[in-house]
Amino acid sequence: MATTGEEHAGGLQIHPMDQFVVKPLFGDGPVYWYTPTNVTLWMGIAILALIALLVLSTRRRAIVPSRGQSVAELFYGFIHKMVEDVAGHEGLKFFPYIMTLFMFVFLSNILGLVPMSFTTTSHIAVTAVLALLVFFTVTLVGFYRKGIGFLSMFWVSSAPLVLRPILALIELISYFVRPLSHSIRLGGNLMAGHAVIKVFAGFAGAMGVASVVRVAGRQRSGLRLYHPDLCLSS
Helix, strand or coil: CEECCCCCCCCCEECCCHHHCCCECCCCCCCCCCCCEHHHHHHHHHHHHHHHHHCHHHCCCCCCCCHHHHHHHHHHHHHHHHHHHHHCHHHHHHHHHHHHHHHHHHHHHHHCCCCCCCCHHHCHHHHHHHHHHHHHHHHHHHHHHHHHHHHHHHCCCCCCCCCHHHHHHHHHHHHHHHHHHHHHHHHHHHHHHHHHHHHHHHHHHHHHHHHHHHHHHHHHHHHHHHCHHHHHHC
């Protein structure tokens, strides 16, 4: 928020990190794990937007689709092709799960661009849960399908025998670090991006107000020059 109060010696004050403060919806007390907060509110709004886009807009399926149905089909086709290209035809059984996660993150990011809103995916608590869901799903499915053979993915058989234990340790560490890196990557990008936008918006607003005040002052001075009676009356 940009302020020009006289109580601040610095003049223009911009606080880009205030938009990430978690606040309870009711009252000003402490925030516990069960407290409804602004994060809870905007996650609920994202879920409602997801339902409106993928369920309500497609309930009347037509050969000539409506605008909402066209948008839903566009997302459906894009994610379906991506899953099939990456995981193959057998991976399509996880398509609903992947599409739900994709659309939730996408809509949360879009809603975060609305003025006075809250970007839920800028908090590590949200992104970490999403990353852990994917991590545990991949791990459990891997052990279910391949058993103990799932661990063979960490053993680089094409490398020299001396380097295989070292590479296996590196692969194991990188595998367990992925949830942390993915959650920090998403949350950090959104937090940094929204902070920069807030700073630019604060400067733009301050410069706009300053220019309007300056132009108004010049116009008032011009009126006094052309109308001496105004100077006498003021």
